[in-house]
Amino acid sequence: MDGVALLTITVLAVFVGFEVVSKVSSTLHTPLMSGANAIHGIILVGAIIVAGQAADGWTLALALVAVVLATANLVGGFVVTDRMLEMFRGRPSTGSGTRRSLSSSKRARGTVAPASTDPKESGR
Amino acid sequence: MTILSPTWTAILYLVAAVCFILALKGLSSPKTARRGNLIGAAGALVAVITVFLSTKLDNIPWILAAIAVGAAIAAPVARRVQMTQMPQLVALFNGVGGGAAALVALLELPHTDDPWVRLAIVFTLLVGAISFSGSLVTFAKLQELMTTRPVVFAGLPVLMGLALLAAIVASGFIIATGAGWLAVVLLVLGLVTGVLLVLPVGGADVPIVISLLNAFTGLAVAASGLVLGNVLLVVAGTLVGASGTILTRAMASAMGRSVSGILFGAFRGGSTAGSTDVSDRPVRSSSAEDVAVLLGYAQRVIIVPGYGLAVAQGQHTVAELQAALEARGTEVVFAIHPVAGRMPGHMNVLLAEANVPYESLKEMSEVNGEFKQADVALVVGANDVVNPAAKSTPGSPIYGMPILEVEDARQVVFLKRSMRPGFAGIENELLYEPQTTLLFGDAKDSLAKVLTAVKAL
Numbered sequence: 274m275d276g277v278a279l280l281t282i283t284v285l286a287v288f289v290g291f292e293v294v295s296k297v298s299s300t301l302h303t304p305l306m307s308g309a310n311a312i313h314g315i316i317l318v319g320a321i322i323v324a325g326q327a328a329d330g331w332t333l334a335l336a337l338v339a340v341v342l343a344t345a346n347l348v349g350g351f352v353v354t355d356r357m358l359e360m361f362r363g364r365p366s367t368g369s370g371t372r373r374s375l376s377s378s379k380r381a382r383g384t385v386a387p388a389s390t391d392p393k394e395s396g397r
Numbered sequence: 398m399t400i401l402s403p404t405w406t407a408i409l410y411l412v413a414a415v416c417f418i419l420a421l422k423g424l425s426s427p428k429t430a431r432r433g434n435l436i437g438a439a440g441a442l443v444a445v446i447t448v449f450l451s452t453k454l455d456n457i458p459w460i461l462a463a464i465a466v467g468a469a470i471a472a473p474v475a476r477r478v479q480m481t482q483m484p485q486l487v488a489l490f491n492g493v494g495g496g497a498a499a500l501v502a503l504l505e506l507p508h509t510d511d512p513w514v515r516l517a518i519v520f521t522l523l524v525g526a527i528s529f530s531g532s533l534v535t536f537a538k539l540q541e542l543m544t545t546r547p548v549v550f551a552g553l554p555v556l557m558g559l560a561l562l563a564a565i566v567a568s569g570f571i572i573a574t575g576a577g578w579l580a581v582v583l584l585v586l587g588l589v590t591g592v593l594l595v596l597p598v599g600g601a602d603v604p605i606v607i608s609l610l611n612a613f614t615g616l617a618v619a620a621s622g623l624v625l626g627n628v629l630l631v632v633a634g635t636l637v638g639a640s641g642t643i644l645t646r647a648m649a650s651a652m653g654r655s656v657s658g659i660l661f662g663a664f665r666g667g668s669t670a671g672s673t674d675v676s677d678r679p680v681r682s683s684s685a686e687d688v689a690v691l692l693g694y695a696q697r698v699i700i701v702p703g704y705g706l707a708v709a710q711g712q713h714t715v716a717e718l719q720a721a722l723e724a725r726g727t728e729v730v731f732a733i734h735p736v737a738g739r740m741p742g743h744m745n746v747l748l749a750e751a752n753v754p755y756e757s758l759k760e761m762s763e764v765n766g767e768f769k770q771a772d773v774a775l776v777v778g779a780n781d782v783v784n785p786a787a788k789s790t791p792g793s794p795i796y797g798m799p800i801l802e803v804e805d806a807r808q809v810v811f812l813k814r815s816m817r818p819g820f821a822g823i824e825n826e827l828l829y830e831p832q833t834t835l836l837f838g839d840a841k842d843s844l845a846k847v848l849t850a851v852k853a854l
Binding site (some may be wrong): 288294296298301302305311321333342353359 | 431455456490607615618745750758760
């Protein structure tokens with residue numbers, strides 16, 4: 274692929290990257306960081322290519338280290354993100370415990386007026 | 398094996414790239430986040446299978462063994478890690494990714510004479526190495542293997558300047574000559590720079606640095622894609638680089654800090670280092686039973702959880718307290734400051750783990766207007782994020798940081814370990830106000846005592 278085509282793709286990817294996360298709530302900052310972290314573990318593809326084309330023992334050894342590190346990044350990243358997100362459950366509709374049903378009936382009347390305070394303004 | 402034609406390879410890489418975009422998109426909303434992450438994992442699987450089927454590869458048994466080793470190490474750690482320790486694990490995974498990118502670039506150097514490709518190689522080497530060593534230092538800070546306070550010594554800015562200068566010179570020579578030994582020198586310089594970059598950053602700012610290094614690794618991966626001529630690496634790396642940059646800025650602005658202020662503030666002195674003096678001004682401290690009465694007969698309670706709650710692992714106890722109060726008819730919500738916990742959003746994860754439904758977690762902008770109607774604001778292990786000095790004292794290190802306006806509540810109860818100031822090292826005037834009550838002790842112990850007392854009401 275020629276340079277200009279790669280440059281085009283890179284620039285478009287920058288804009289997509291900016292766009293997809295521009296409106297994320299701070300609630301999800303940590304999982305998003307962790308998820309993005311997992312995605313760059315795809316360097317595994319590069320590590321596999323380098324290891325598969327290694328001509329001598331040293332190169333192969335270093336490339337295999339890269340494969341191990343990249344796999345740890347990729348697999349660990351997705352697993353830890355999944356564990357985090359597993360905990361972001363909404364209120365289950367069938368509350369088996371007393372706590373659930375009690376709190377949901379409470380919430381119905383408890384929803385409060387929308388916030389009027391912008392954090393940026395009030396901070397200054 | 399080269400079963401797949403270049404066209405099919407390109408199409409499958411495109412599929413993987415779209416999966417990554419959908420993953421990031423999905424992660425922007427709690428409802429779709431988990432599915433988004435799974436789509437990302439599926440995309441990664443497609444990409445890895447594609448590379449095996451489309452490229453002429455030797456050493457396949459070795460490669461598969463290395464993948465097995467990496468997965469066997471990472472998956473159990475990721476499964477078992479305590480949720481409170483998760484930020485440092487993310488830092489560690491980020492670091493090894495950067496290290497892998499640097500190694501890939503190092504090994505590709507002998508295969509090219511193109512100066513543009515060499516430019517991409519030196520970039521990957523340097524940035525990957527910075528990300529690797531920087532992430533290890535953030536890991537050490539969060540794991541408390543070393544001090545969490547900023548580490549600054551006299552020659553640090555000079556040393557850092559020299560390391561960067563040497564790195565630029567070495568890069569120039571590598572681009573001109575392609576000398577392999579210089580690439581190793583550059584790698585070492587990158588590692589040194591990474592350590593020097595993170596050392597002066599204080600504990601509370603470390604999460605922002607993790608996010609920044611995450612973006613760095615993304616850029617290194619994108620550059621390695623240019624080196625290998627692999628479009629998927631370019632797209633995935635750029636996505637992470639761009640989204641990581643935005644995320645870093647969002648986190649920093651939530652703390653009222655600038656990214657450069659965080660990285661270089663300690664050089665100028667006084668940004669995160671405050672006093673740790675203990676004041677002897679009178680405060681009203683109280684017993685768990687009194688606090689239980691305040692809470693138990695309140696209509697509306699807003700709980701403000703902070704770093705201290707995370708450290709004391711009190712998230713389950715605070716969830717039980719919420720349940721006990723709601724059973725009595727008291728309305729309880731949690732007010733989450735964007736940087737509560739050890740990482741932005743970390744507190745949400747901890748409370749979600751304790752089965753607090755995310756509907757009761759209110760963000761700062763949403764909840765700040767509600768403090769006026771709250772009978773009690775219960776501040777558990779938080780200090781700086783509720784310090785009115787951020788609004789009223791222009792000279793204060795936290796001036797300008799958005800805070801939770803707990804001072805508007807009728808009663809404020811602080812669960813604190815001691816009168817020591819918070820991380821920023823500034824006194825909180827709110828502690829001395831007449832509507833404030835303090836209950837000293839470990840957050841989890843105090844919560845347990847209050848919980849028992851509430852149940853006994």
